[in-house]
Amino acid sequence: MIKELLAHIRPHRRILLIGGLLGLIGSAAGLSMPLLAKYVVDAFGQDASMAGPLIGLTVAVLVGAVVSAGGNYLMERTGEGIVLGARRRLVDRMLRLRVADVDRLKPGDLLSRVTGDTTLLRAVLTDGIVGSIGSVFMLVGAIVLMAAMDGVLLLVTLLVVMVIGGLVGLIMPRIQRAQKEAQEAVGEMGAVLDRALQSYRTVKASGAEAREIGVVGEAAVRARDRGLQVAGWTSLAGVATWMAVQIAFLCVLAVGGARVASGALEVSSLIAFLLYLFYLVAPIGQLVEGAVQLQQGLAAMTRIREIENLPGETVEVPPPASAEPVGVRFENVVFRYGDDRPLVHDGVGFEVPPGGLTALVGPSGAGKSTVFALLERFYEHQEGTITVGGRDIRDWPLGELRGALGYVEQDAPVLAGTLRENLLFAARHATDEELRRALTRTRLDDLVARLPEGLDTAVGHRGVLLSGGERQRVAIARALLRKPRLLLLDEATSQLDAVNELRLREVIAEVAAETTVLVIAHRLSTVTNADRIVVMDAGGVRAVGTHEELIGQDELYRELAATQFLVT
Numbered sequence: 083m084i085k086e087l088l089a090h091i092r093p094h095r096r097i098l099l100i101g102g103l104l105g106l107i108g109s110a111a112g113l114s115m116p117l118l119a120k121y122v123v124d125a126f127g128q129d130a131s132m133a134g135p136l137i138g139l140t141v142a143v144l145v146g147a148v149v150s151a152g153g154n155y156l157m158e159r160t161g162e163g164i165v166l167g168a169r170r171r172l173v174d175r176m177l178r179l180r181v182a183d184v185d186r187l188k189p190g191d192l193l194s195r196v197t198g199d200t201t202l203l204r205a206v207l208t209d210g211i212v213g214s215i216g217s218v219f220m221l222v223g224a225i226v227l228m229a230a231m232d233g234v235l236l237l238v239t240l241l242v243v244m245v246i247g248g249l250v251g252l253i254m255p256r257i258q259r260a261q262k263e264a265q266e267a268v269g270e271m272g273a274v275l276d277r278a279l280q281s282y283r284t285v286k287a288s289g290a291e292a293r294e295i296g297v298v299g300e301a302a303v304r305a306r307d308r309g310l311q312v313a314g315w316t317s318l319a320g321v322a323t324w325m326a327v328q329i330a331f332l333c334v335l336a337v338g339g340a341r342v343a344s345g346a347l348e349v350s351s352l353i354a355f356l357l358y359l360f361y362l363v364a365p366i367g368q369l370v371e372g373a374v375q376l377q378q379g380l381a382a383m384t385r386i387r388e389i390e391n392l393p394g395e396t397v398e399v400p401p402p403a404s405a406e407p408v409g410v411r412f413e414n415v416v417f418r419y420g421d422d423r424p425l426v427h428d429g430v431g432f433e434v435p436p437g438g439l440t441a442l443v444g445p446s447g448a449g450k451s452t453v454f455a456l457l458e459r460f461y462e463h464q465e466g467t468i469t470v471g472g473r474d475i476r477d478w479p480l481g482e483l484r485g486a487l488g489y490v491e492q493d494a495p496v497l498a499g500t501l502r503e504n505l506l507f508a509a510r511h512a513t514d515e516e517l518r519r520a521l522t523r524t525r526l527d528d529l530v531a532r533l534p535e536g537l538d539t540a541v542g543h544r545g546v547l548l549s550g551g552e553r554q555r556v557a558i559a560r561a562l563l564r565k566p567r568l569l570l571l572d573e574a575t576s577q578l579d580a581v582n583e584l585r586l587r588e589v590i591a592e593v594a595a596e597t598t599v600l601v602i603a604h605r606l607s608t609v610t611n612a613d614r615i616v617v618m619d620a621g622g623v624r625a626v627g628t629h630e631e632l633i634g635q636d637e638l639y640r641e642l643a644a645t646q647f648l649v650t
């Protein structure tokens with residue numbers, strides 16, 4: 083784990099080295115001060131000129147300040163670089179995860195890993211590790227100089243510091259545990275808040291504001307409690323450090339006083355020794371702080387690694403090799419969403435030739451949307467064969483497969499941004515003519531004409547400024563712009579009014595003349611003219627045929643049609 087932490091530093095090692103070096107020079111300037119102070123005191127006694135030592139002291143102060151500030155800036159700069167690198171890697175991985183993994187994770191928690199945990203890395207890698215190295219230098223330097231002053235006093239000091247250091251060592255594991263829990267609590271809070279924000283209207287309409295505020299509040303309180311635990315243990319470690327120095331001070335004063343009285347030690351040496359003693363406060367404090375930060379960094383690293391260790395997909399979408407429509411075949415497909423889940427597909431089989439309109443119908447939960455999830459390879463089927471264009475989908479390069487498919491999901495999301503950005507989302511290089519054609523086809527041209535800024539009108543977060551039907555047509559236009567060889571429409575017409583639905587039926591018929599269209603529909607009226615209808619039920623395909631054939635042959639289909647007033 084520490085090795086992985088250090089891997090984040092590697093690209094910045096040169097700047098970090100310079101920063102560290104400046105820090106060391108600053109420390110050295112600091113270390114020289116008590117020594118110079120000793121000369122000033124000696125000069126008092128000997129009636130010598132104080133100018134030299136005083137100038138030396140001033141130079142040491144100035145050099146120390148300037149060099150430390152420079153070193154500090156370089157450290158901060160490196161810290162920002164480290165955070166940037168960690169965020170880039172994490173976001174890159176997150177957007178390449180498999181749908182199956184993302185479905186299990188909570189978006190709010192993922193967000194907190196990118197924003198919160200990466201920031202913690204910065205502290206441990208810059209202030210923590212580099213600061214600790216500087217502190218060790220200060221500590222060793224101070225100890226060497228103290229040894230030069232008086233060995234006995236040094237022994238007294240080290241004894242006291244070591245006893246208290248042992249106590250601090252006992253506290254550290256507790257800090258680490260509390261810190262990990264604190265970060266988890268923050269992630270949990272993000273997840274709960276995200277859930278509330280994602281379903282904002284439902285929260286309001288359900289009058290659930292107070293309850294959701296309570297739930298997020300509870301998560302925040304848990305984060306605070308864990309934070310307080312960390313603060314408590316950290317303070318205890320800080321107090322122990324401070325006590326160590328104070329007790330050492332008293333002991334040194336007593337022993338040192340006796341030694342001065344016996345003539346074994348000069349007063350100026352005792353003063354310098356005591357000054358060095360107080361110099362120990364900062365580096366020891368920094369070492370304790372560094373150890374605390376290391377615990378934070380390790381906890382953050384664990385959470386970042388959890389995501390980075392998940393398998394990713396490498397998807398290169400090549401330019402379409404051909405626009406020829408492709409057919410689809412499911413053969414004895416068996417699929418469940420997880421080992422502990424029931425079978426969703428239990429030997430599904432059907433065939434769709436290239437071109438034309440095929441509808442998937444059946445009761446809710448029959449596994450229709452799952453057919454699309456398998457075709458897009460969001461999930462992998464466990465048994466059987468799925469072919470697209472006569473080729474097993476496992477033999478298709480993933481990017482090429484997805485490049486050949488157009489997909490309109492059930493909720494047909496519209497992203498924030500302008501209408502144009504949304505339409506061109508899957509087809510960056512579509513021409514204005516293609517865009518215009520897609521708009522006319524999906525009857526969005528009227529809408530664009532009405533909007534104040536036309537295609538450049540912002541659609542709001544998740545397209546809230548559009549109506550449900552408009553959102554769905556935008557999603558369809560987006561899929562069409564990609565010129566798919568197989569268009570998958572999931573419930574694509576459920577939110578359209580009667581006039582638009584009729585128009586869209588014409589559009590789908592038009593598109594089906596050029597490419598293969600597979601549509602999932604609850605409203606049979608939209609698919610009565612389909613070339614073939616696949617009736618799914620309870621994890622299998624029970625019948626395939628045209629509307630007229632199925633009315634005559636399949637009881638379930640007849641029932642579905644009857645409830646929708648298509649037959650009496």
Ligand SMILES: Nc1ncnc2c1ncn2[C@@H]1O[C@H](COP(=O)(O)OP(=O)(O)OP(=O)(O)O)[C@@H](O)[C@H]1O
Nearest residue numbers: 185419423426444445446447448449450451452453
């Ligand atoms: N991501 C998922 N993880 C686990 N189970 C899932 C997931 N998606 C769907 N399911 C389950 O799989 C079954 C089939 O779902 P699917 O969405 O394919 O049905 P459907 O026929 O499209 O239904 P509807 O017409 O209501 O959309 C359901 O019982 C559902 O609970």
